[in-house]
Amino acid sequence: LQEGEIERLGDDRVRKLNIRLVAATNVDLQAAVKEGRFRADLYYRLSVYPIQIPPLRERIADIPPLIDAMLTRFCTLYEKKLLGVSDKAMQAIKRYQWPGNVRELENMIERGIILAPNGGWIEVEHLFANVAAGDFNETQISQGGSLEKMAEPCPSSNLIDAILASGLPFEELETRLIDEAVRRADGNLAGAARSLGITRPQLQYRLKKKDGG
Structure with missing residues (x-):
C-alpha cells in the first residue's frame, strides 16, 4: 500500500501497481486502533480520504x-x-x-x-x-x-403539563420540534414549515440560528 508494489507468492520480482483501493466498514476503526483491535499502520494507510455515510x-x-x-x-x-x-x-x-x-x-x-x-x-x-x-x-x-x-396519545389538555414536566429548556424543545418536522417532511423545508404553521423563511432562520449561524 505504501509503495504501490506487490511481490507475488513464490515470485522474486517486485511489480508496480496502478490501482485505487476502496475499503468499507461499519466498525469505528479509530476506536479499534486505540483498543488494539486494528493495526494503526494499516488504518493510516487506508484512511486517505474517509467518507462518513450516515445510517x-x-x-x-x-x-x-x-x-x-x-x-x-x-x-x-x-x-x-x-x-x-x-x-x-x-x-x-x-x-x-x-x-x-x-x-x-x-x-x-x-x-x-x-x-x-x-x-x-x-x-x-x-x-x-x-x-x-x-x-x-x-x-x-x-x-x-x-x-x-402504540401508547395512548396524550390528551391535548395535558400537553402543556407534559412539556413542563419534561424539564427541557425552551430552546431544546424548539430544536426537537423543528428536527421532527423536517424529518417527517423528508427534508422538505416548505412541507416542514407548513406543519409547524410558519413560513419557510422563518424556518430557515430558526435552522440557521440552531446551527449557530
Whole structure:
C-alpha cells in the first residue's frame, strides 16, 4: 500500500501497481486502533480520504429511490409485476429505525415482493411479520422490527403539563420540534414549515440560528 508494489507468492520480482483501493466498514476503526483491535499502520494507510455515510434512519429521503431500484431488480428476478409500495407501507418503512441499514431494507423489500400478490401493492403485512392491514393504525414498529401496541396519545389538555414536566429548556424543545418536522417532511423545508404553521423563511432562520449561524 505504501509503495504501490506487490511481490507475488513464490515470485522474486517486485511489480508496480496502478490501482485505487476502496475499503468499507461499519466498525469505528479509530476506536479499534486505540483498543488494539486494528493495526494503526494499516488504518493510516487506508484512511486517505474517509467518507462518513450516515445510517439509513438519518437518510429518510433516500428510502424511496432505494426502494424503486430494489423493486426493479427483485421484480425482474421473481418475474412479478407489482404496483409498488402502498402509502401505509411506506409510512411504516419510514418510521422504522433500520438497525440493519440498507441491507435490512433490501431483505424486507425482497420479502414483500415474494409475498405480495402479482399485480397488486406491497402492504405492511408483506413487510413486517404478525400484522394485519387493519391493525397498523394501532401499532408501531419496534427497534427489533416487530409490531407493538402504540401508547395512548396524550390528551391535548395535558400537553402543556407534559412539556413542563419534561424539564427541557425552551430552546431544546424548539430544536426537537423543528428536527421532527423536517424529518417527517423528508427534508422538505416548505412541507416542514407548513406543519409547524410558519413560513419557510422563518424556518430557515430558526435552522440557521440552531446551527449557530
